[in-house]
Amino acid sequence: MPTQTLDDQIRQAEEHILAGDHGDALTLLHEVLSEDPTHTEALNDAAVKCLEAILQQDPTHSNAFFNLLDTLALTDDLELVIDAYLRYEEQIPDTEEKVEYAERITSEAQQNVDEQAAAQKVGATLATWENNAAHSNLINASEPQGTPAVQDLEKLVQEWDNGAWAATPTYLALLSQLFAQTTGAVVECGSGVSTLVLHKLNQHGERRVISLEHHHGWYERLQTTLPQDTTVELYHAPLRSYDGFDWYDMDSIDLPSDIGLIICDGPPGTTRGGRVGALHVLCKGLRPGTIIVLDDANRSRELAALLDWDEAFNVHVELFTEGKGIALAQIAEQ
Numbered sequence: 123m124p125t126q127t128l129d130d131q132i133r134q135a136e137e138h139i140l141a142g143d144h145g146d147a148l149t150l151l152h153e154v155l156s157e158d159p160t161h162t163e164a165l166n167d168a169a170v171k172c173l174e175a176i177l178q179q180d181p182t183h184s185n186a187f188f189n190l191l192d193t194l195a196l197t198d199d200l201e202l203v204i205d206a207y208l209r210y211e212e213q214i215p216d217t218e219e220k221v222e223y224a225e226r227i228t229s230e231a232q233q234n235v236d237e238q239a240a241a242q243k244v245g246a247t248l249a250t251w252e253n254n255a256a257h258s259n260l261i262n263a264s265e266p267q268g269t270p271a272v273q274d275l276e277k278l279v280q281e282w283d284n285g286a287w288a289a290t291p292t293y294l295a296l297l298s299q300l301f302a303q304t305t306g307a308v309v310e311c312g313s314g315v316s317t318l319v320l321h322k323l324n325q326h327g328e329r330r331v332i333s334l335e336h337h338h339g340w341y342e343r344l345q346t347t348l349p350q351d352t353t354v355e356l357y358h359a360p361l362r363s364y365d366g367f368d369w370y371d372m373d374s375i376d377l378p379s380d381i382g383l384i385i386c387d388g389p390p391g392t393t394r395g396g397r398v399g400a401l402h403v404l405c406k407g408l409r410p411g412t413i414i415v416l417d418d419a420n421r422s423r424e425l426a427a428l429l430d431w432d433e434a435f436n437v438h439v440e441l442f443t444e445g446k447g448i449a450l451a452q453i454a455e456q
């Protein structure tokens with residue numbers, strides 16, 4: 123089909139969008155994209171706008187959500203798909219199709235990363251960086267010694283190359299500060315670049331640091347990237363069903379009795395009960411003063427988890443709603 127005809131179809135589709143005939147617009151745009159998947163105008167200026175307009179009117183519109191993802195997938199630009207997935211995933215009910223999409227994205231994202239190249243770069247950065255508070259921009263003058271420099275965190279996140287799934291440098295700086303301010307064991311839920319930072323923070327092995335990863339592919343990626351002498355105990359802990367929620371299977375893991383810090387950046391948003399399981403499953407290791415960091419705290423499941431923890435445990439909660447939201451909770455004195 124000559125380009126002119128494709129462009130005509132796009133103009134027509136845009137008219138349909140303006141008239142609110144989203145179904146007709148989509149049919150046309152899909153035709154254009156099947157003919158020429160790289161047709162960025164069709165993709166950016168029309169189809170995506172059309173689907174996003176539908177989703178803005180009705181954020182629970184599953185068809186628009188999956189159509190948007192399918193349309194973006196035609197470009198083979200995984201970042202775009204992941205971005206859209208993360209933007210709308212919360213409102214879309216957890217149907218089988220959504221869970222399948224989440225799994226597909228996870229596997230494709232992993233295939234897209236040159237893991238060996240990333241591991242080499244990360245390894246070199248980890249080997250040369252010195253923990254030193256003096257040059258941090260994010261942490262104030264009274265920052266504890268031993269926190270990494272923001273530039274190093276930024277470099278590490280870039281080299282880890284995991285887009286929106288990776289912790290941000292700001293979040294990693296916060297973790298580093300909390301690591302320095304707490305004592306006792308650390309339990310991380312959801313591994314990634316944060317695990318590499320924990321490795322560095324605990325390089326002399328003063329504390330038990332446990333990292334739980336449910337996804338075998340990501341577990342393997344971490345295992346090959348972490349230096350062999352790491353003191354981080356990395357576990358492949360598949361999700362299993364508990365009473366009312368799903369969470370990591372801890373049956374074969376020796377749970378510490380003195381947890382000072384829990385880092386909740388997993389399991390993924392589609393998990394039944396979200397991250398609520400953290401305190402229920404780890405409760406034997408909690409003590410007054412234990413700090414819990416909850417990422418993605420603006421999501422309804424995570425907010426529900428905070429309410430649940432507030433009711434079931436004696437916790438003080440602080441919520442920072444900027445961006446995806448971070449909550450800090452602390453087990454109160456009896």
Ligand SMILES: C[S@@+](CC[C@H](N)C(=O)[O-])C[C@H]1O[C@@H](n2cnc3c(N)ncnc32)[C@H](O)[C@@H]1O
Nearest residue numbers: 228231287288289312313314315316337387388
């Ligand atoms: C938010 S991520 C955890 C991020 C981790 N704490 C970090 O600092 O990089 C939560 C879970 O998503 C999964 N995951 C990681 N990368 C992913 C990707 N690119 N696509 C889909 N799922 C991913 C892993 O199972 C991970 O435990």
